[in-house]
Amino acid sequence: MQEQVENAVQESYVNFLTAFADLRTQENSVRLADENYNVTDKRYKNGMALLTDMLDAGNTKLSADMELVDARINILYNYYKMKYVTHTL
Numbered sequence: 001m002q003e004q005v006e007n008a009v010q011e012s013y014v015n016f017l018t019a020f021a022d023l024r025t026q027e028n029s030v031r032l033a034d035e036n037y038n039v040t041d042k043r044y045k046n047g048m049a050l051l052t053d054m055l056d057a058g059n060t061k062l063s064a065d066m067e068l069v070d071a072r073i074n075i076l077y078n079y080y081k082m083k084y085v086t087h088t089l
Contacts, residue, residue, distance in 0.1 A: 005085075012082035019075040026064070026071040033057075033064035 040057035043049035083089040 008085045009082070012078065012085045016075070016078040016082050019071065019078045023068075023071040023075060026068040030061075030064045030068050033061040037061045 037057045040049055040053050044054050080089065
């Protein structure tokens, strides 16, 4: 029984740390999506890009923003899961 608890705590801790790595990755994705949107916007205003290019860039930016929120939620979820497993909730 003690080994199961220790394994559950270890798994929760690893998941918690992994959630932070995912957050850093998503922050980078948002930064890149913002840069892509800005470049596409400038190209569109200069008549060098189509409206569909703007829509694609906007959808990519929106998707990256949503995944960033999901990553933040995942950190909270793993934190409380770890507290639950360690009976400190």
